[in-house]
Amino acid sequence: MLSQSVYTLVNQQNGNLAFKLFEFDNNSYFDHMQRNNYFTLILITSGEGVAKVDFCDYAFNENTLFAFYPYQPFMLQSRSGLRGVAIQFHHDFFCIYRHHKEIANNGLLFNNVYEQPFVRVNDGCRATMFNLIDGIANELKSDSFRKDEALVSYLKLLLVMATRMKLDQQSVQEVETANGKQLMLIQNLKNAIEDNFREKHSASEYADLLHLTPTSLARATKSHFNKTLSDLITERIIIEAKRELYLTDKTVKEIAYELGYDDEYYFSRVFKSKTEVSPQLYRDTIGFNRGAS
Incomplete structure (x- = not known):
C-alpha cells in the first residue's frame, strides 16, 4: 500500500x-x-x-x-x-x-x-x-x-x-446466462444499435429491425440492462458525440447532423440532459486538440 x-x-x-x-x-x-x-x-x-x-x-x-x-x-x-x-x-x-x-x-x-x-x-x-x-x-x-x-x-x-x-x-x-435465446436477442440488439444509431433513434425502429414487438423488446432490455431501449440508443449517440467533440474540429451542427439530428439545438439539449454540460462546454473543457502532442 x-x-x-x-x-x-x-x-x-x-x-x-x-x-x-x-x-x-x-x-x-x-x-x-x-x-x-x-x-x-x-x-x-x-x-x-x-x-x-x-x-x-x-x-x-x-x-x-x-x-x-x-x-x-x-x-x-x-x-x-x-x-x-x-x-x-x-x-x-x-x-x-x-x-x-x-x-x-x-x-x-x-x-x-x-x-x-x-x-x-x-x-x-x-x-x-x-x-x-x-x-x-x-x-x-x-x-x-x-x-x-x-x-x-x-x-x-x-x-x-x-x-x-x-x-x-x-x-x-x-x-452462466440461463436463457440462450435472450442472450442472442441482446447481442442482436447491441449489433443493431451499433450499426444504426446515427440514423435510427426510436425504440420502435429497432423492434422492427429485430422482428419483435416493442413490448417484448422493452421487457428484455429492461431485464438485461435495467435501462430503457431509448436510454441505450441515446447514450450510444452521446458516446459518439463525445468522441467527435474530442477528436475532431467539426462544428456542433455538423456533428448533430451526422448523428441524425437536423436541429442542433435539440441535439444540444439531448446532450446536456445526459452529461450535465453543453456540447460546446464539453469541447472547451476537454475537446479538440486539448492534450494533443
Whole structure:
C-alpha cells in the first residue's frame, strides 16, 4: 500500500490537475454526486455499499474496481467505512479515445452503455495491481526524467489488466446466462444499435429491425440492462458525440447532423440532459486538440 495518502501531477501549461493518486479510508470522498471532467478509477479494498451511476444502482463490496468517464454522474453510498485507492487523470494527460487500440479498451472499460461500470478483482490480480499503483506513486513523488511517460506506461498496464478482467467476467456471465435465446436477442440488439444509431433513434425502429414487438423488446432490455431501449440508443449517440467533440474540429451542427439530428439545438439539449454540460462546454473543457502532442 501507499506510504503517503495523496500524490498529484499538475499540467505546467495551464495549472490544471493532470493526474492524481490518493488513498481514502472513509465515505466522505464519494458520498455525494460526482461529475468530474476527468477519468476516475476507484479500487475498493474494504467495505461494501451501493453505487449510483447514471440512472442505475449497483451493489458492490471489497475488491471492486470502478471506472468512470468524464462528466459521468456517480456516487458511492455505504453504511460502513470504505477504504481504497483512487486514480484520476485528465484527457490532457491520457486520452482513452486516442489510445484505445493500444489498450484494447474501445468502449469496454469506460463509456459502455451495455455493461456495469466495474470489474471484480481477484487476489492474484489485486497483488499485481498494487505493484503498479506503488510504481505510479514512486514516479509521482520523484523528479525523474520524463516521469510523465513512465506514468502513462504504468497507467496503460493498469488499464490493460482491468480490461482483461472485464473480458473474462463477460465471458463467464455469458456462459452462466440461463436463457440462450435472450442472450442472442441482446447481442442482436447491441449489433443493431451499433450499426444504426446515427440514423435510427426510436425504440420502435429497432423492434422492427429485430422482428419483435416493442413490448417484448422493452421487457428484455429492461431485464438485461435495467435501462430503457431509448436510454441505450441515446447514450450510444452521446458516446459518439463525445468522441467527435474530442477528436475532431467539426462544428456542433455538423456533428448533430451526422448523428441524425437536423436541429442542433435539440441535439444540444439531448446532450446536456445526459452529461450535465453543453456540447460546446464539453469541447472547451476537454475537446479538440486539448492534450494533443
